[in-house]
Amino acid sequence: MKRLVILGGGTAGTIAANRLRRRLGSAEWQITVVDQSESHYYQPGQLFVPFGIYRPADLVKPRRRFLPAGVDLVIGEIDRVVPEDTTVRLVDGSELGYDYLIIATGTSPHPEETPGMSEGEWGRSIHEFYTFAGATALADKLASWDGGRLVVHIVDMPIKCPVAPLEFTFLADAFFTEQGMRDRVEMVFVTPLDGAFTKPVASQHLGAMLEDRKVALETDFIVERVDPERKMLVSYDEREVPFDLLVTVPLNMGASYVARSGLGDELNYVPVDKQTMLSKAHDNIFALGDASDIPTSKAGSVAHFSLELFEDNFVQHVHGRPMTRLFDGHANCFIESGGGKGLLIDFNYDTEPLPGLYPLPGLGPFKLLRESEANHWGKMMFRWVYWNLLLPGKEMPLEPLMSMAGKELEDVGP
């Protein structure tokens, strides 16, 4: 009996368990998923919680329900992986041996990594929306906030769902407008990047959308510390940005056991081959989803597309054959822009997000990099797709590799 252990039962871990259980005979393979909690959160929905669009209870379901028969779920905290002994140790002292290991424990926010951030004002005038608790606390804050200077801030890249801070800003603008208080809110977007987004064409489009909404943009801002008493963000080059309400995206890091196991880089992400997700250090360890260091967005769509290819690769690899289904870094993200509209971006390792049309049989085409109501509905419908098609690993009319069909090449200067 061969043993496959999957660390993390989130988006990537759950899809992997479902797809691989169908591919690996149950007489030959035992599959175990380890996670620290019984609850599976629909993470894309957390963006909507601060504005009362989704209630927290709309976003959570029991983790077990999305794992197939024949997959064991162990609830426990991971102490470390010992690759030399092909063993996973849990904090409660138990051990799980493996023949193959999949690390899919994602990334999470670490406010304590920025001096002054998690002290004093945390949960009062300093908030985040990347955790269930944080999004819920921010909803309470916004419900009673009477205006002032709202600063939306990213500590460092990479972050999970890199468009979410922009979406939060667009939704906040729409929310304050609906509440009749937009004139009492000054909005600032503070980023370590040199523009609104990472790549030139999208950065131009999205930057113009901030301008239209009268949101000031502060770029190249590498935060050194937060001064909670003066309510000030302070950068290494000694710029200061004052706030009444700070909504920050703290430093994102992979799980701490990855570091303890000697398997991570400086942010606890597992270095892997970017086409196959095989660990560069160990021939029997893969890292899927946000947990790896592949140079594309940390996003559910990337987990989904890469896993469609991964199941074939895994079967080839365990039979000693070369892996042939090579991933291109394909990502596809709806960007909610407020007022019932949204954008869609579609890109990969080599092609940046471009405008145009995204063909989708039956539902599409969706407009790329331009606002439309259809994109908004695509995003809202996705919650159903996530629970019912994506997690179970069912066939969807989406190609795992990016296509240039419908995309427009724009002339942008260097």
Place this chain on the structure above:
Amino acid sequence: MPTASINGRPVQVDAEGFLTQYDEWDEDLARVLAAQIGIELSEEHWKAIHFLRADFKAQGETATLRRITTIGGIPTKELFELFPKKPAKKMAYIAGLPKPRGCV
């Protein structure tokens, strides 16, 4: 790819003037590149530049500020003093490496 003449020697550069060939770099070239952006290289500067060169050779990409601090052991504050305003970009320029990848 454009070719630039630096110190009387042709080197290949990208549109922003970053060297594109790892092996076309040497320390003399670094001094010229540094002078072009107003930096005179001290021992502390060299420590950062040498870390970047070695790390690129091992990893195949330009280290981020956080990586230089965490793995290379040079505090971010110090990097901002040595290479004012945009240290990541300036270090890569002097070290003859691609501009740090815009994150995704």
